[in-house]
Amino acid sequence: MAVSPGGTPDPAIEPLQSQPAAHTPEPGSDSRAGRLSFCTKVCYGIGGVPNQVASSATAFYLQLFLLDVAQIPAAQVSLVLFGGKVSGAAADPLAGFFINRSRRTGSGRLMPWVLGCTPFIALAYFFLWFLPPFTSLRGLWYMTFYCLFQALATFFQVPYTALTMFLTPSPRERDSATAYRLTMEMVGTLMGAAVHGLIVSGAHTSHRCEDAALPGRIPVSPDATRLYFIAATVVTVTYPVCIALLRLGVKEQPEPSGPASSQDLSFLAGLVLTVRHPPYRKLVISFLFISAAVQMEQSYLVLFCTHASRLQDHVQSLVLTILVSAVLSTPLWEWVLQRFGKRMSAFGISAMVPFAILLAALPTAPVAYVVSFVSGVSIAVSLLLPWSMLPDVVDDFQMQHQHGPGMETIFYSSYVFFTKLSSASALGISMLSLEFAGYKAGACKQAEEVVVTLKVLIGAMPTCMILIGLCILMVGPAPKVPSQGTSCQQSLRRRTSYSIA
Known part of the structure; x- marks a missing residue:
């Protein structure tokens, strides 16, 4: 996670997913050989x-x-x-x-x-x-x-x-x-x-x-x-x-032999089809903002504690607080997803908004630890939610277009590509703002403009991006989800083709 959106889900190899017949034993029919x-x-x-x-x-x-x-x-x-x-x-x-x-x-x-x-x-x-x-x-x-x-x-x-x-x-x-x-x-x-x-x-x-x-x-x-x-x-x-x-x-x-997909598509042709699918477009655009906000919150925490507050000696403890709370809250969010639905769970991401602003306004140690704990809880749901919603989007696309299983690879790999590109742009542009504010590399004390910029990067910017992302995510109807039997095999392949990096 570094807790990053690091991690990063990765696409499975296309022919591996174009052989569904080889991996379709009945659920619960595990033989000793397997x-x-x-x-x-x-x-x-x-x-x-x-x-x-x-x-x-x-x-x-x-x-x-x-x-x-x-x-x-x-x-x-x-x-x-x-x-x-x-x-x-x-x-x-x-x-x-x-x-x-x-x-x-x-x-x-x-x-x-x-x-x-x-x-x-x-x-x-x-x-x-x-x-x-x-x-x-x-x-x-x-x-x-x-x-x-x-x-x-x-x-x-x-x-x-x-x-x-x-x-x-x-x-x-x-x-x-x-x-x-x-x-x-x-x-x-x-x-x-x-x-x-x-x-x-x-x-x-x-x-x-x-x-x-x-x-x-x-x-x-x-x-x-x-x-x-x-x-x-x-x-x-x-x-x-x-x-x-x-x-x-x-x-x-x-590799087992199996029938190839009857509707193989090139990556570019498949990408054009996926970005034209409205639920996928909405999911990607919303998490472009949310994932970039989470990345900024993580990346600038150490700099903020070092140069915009007197929390240098607490940096290690604050980082561990974020990660431990994220790991421990993940099972809770799994239960919330099942009990109250995915859209309701999305509001958990907004929990870090008031606390991020509070940290920028009042950078004391007790406030910082509370903010770190709440941020870890919010980061957990921000990492879990897109990989829970993306299978629904893929199933909705499959019901409408009836393309082969290779489309799952395109959905996942393109989502990873877009979110990584979003994080790169957010980090690159925000770091330039420190240059314009007069950040002096290696200096013990930074100018007041740098301190204000770090407060904006740790508080105002993530807040705005999270709120924009949530507004986009909540607009319009949710994708239709097929019955469990219809999508069992597709869900299996998706679950085994990404990581939490």
Whole structure:
């Protein structure tokens, strides 16, 4: 989650979904041959931990590192964040395209992509936190490695999540494996914020500025560089360790043969059809605003606590409060969705609105902890709701157009693409506003204009975007939902093809 919308649901590979006949055993008809051992499920879940650890750490701490440790201008940080998010968005359809055309090897067709991406993504993440000896081209350095990290993370996550369909032919066992994966990814999200934050917390305490005579830039502390180096090394090591366990404990099953879809469409042609579908259009546009608001709330919390309030020593605790409340409230929101409906649950997102404004107006420690807890609860429903509503939209489209199951891939991958692009634009533009306000990289004390800008970015901007998104979501009728028997098989494939990253 970093809690990000990180995570990020990824499209399944198209031919994997164009063979429904191979995965249609009766519910509850699990044969012993199709059962997965506890060890296999745990090892499969562990495989998703590194990406969540790395994504959580970058979501909360990358901006602070680039501005106050690497000390590159805010305008360049804006380009780094925008370029990285765009590269991750563009990699989603590209990953499906290339993996779709790869050949099966002795290790399978998906596992080689996971194994092949691991060393490169680990190196990209490590160098993302490395302080090069030169200063003039640091912006280009971090742009390069952040783009590589985002793109490689997508090329890792797409085959990893699609691997669910090739663990066993049993739907029940696939659901169980998915539950293990989601649980381990939640653990990884907490680990990323906790471990990285605990290690680097000494680099951003209030004591570092006590000896600074002037409010201007102070030299980079060797301790800060060392702490970020240690944190990057710890997270980097999780990649080979966890993927080794994945490889040892999980075996990709051969692809079953089945009839191809009779109505195969290219991605572009399918995209045109999906964006013309009114319920999908409404869902995407509304969550473009909501997901961007959540991303801004997460990304600017650490900066706000460091430069717009006296909460530097509480940053780690506030981040953990957000993540823990989000994880613990997810089962509650699942129950609310079932009991009161999805539209009623959407109002839970608005809970953070008054508290975000309160934090900007009264930045004290007690208020900050209350705001963090409520924000975590709201973030949980903002992450859960679109992936609960999107299957209804897809089913509504299928009832009207009768296209093959490959359309599900297009719906999911295009939604991921649009939301990532929205987050990239929001972070890029908002970071430019700090540049215009006169943010001085590495300075202990920022100008009053910067403090006001951070209050707007943490309070007013997310509030406006959440309210706009909710208004769009509530306008018009909800999509028609078919009977459970009609959509059982489609829902199974959708549940096993995305993650909470």
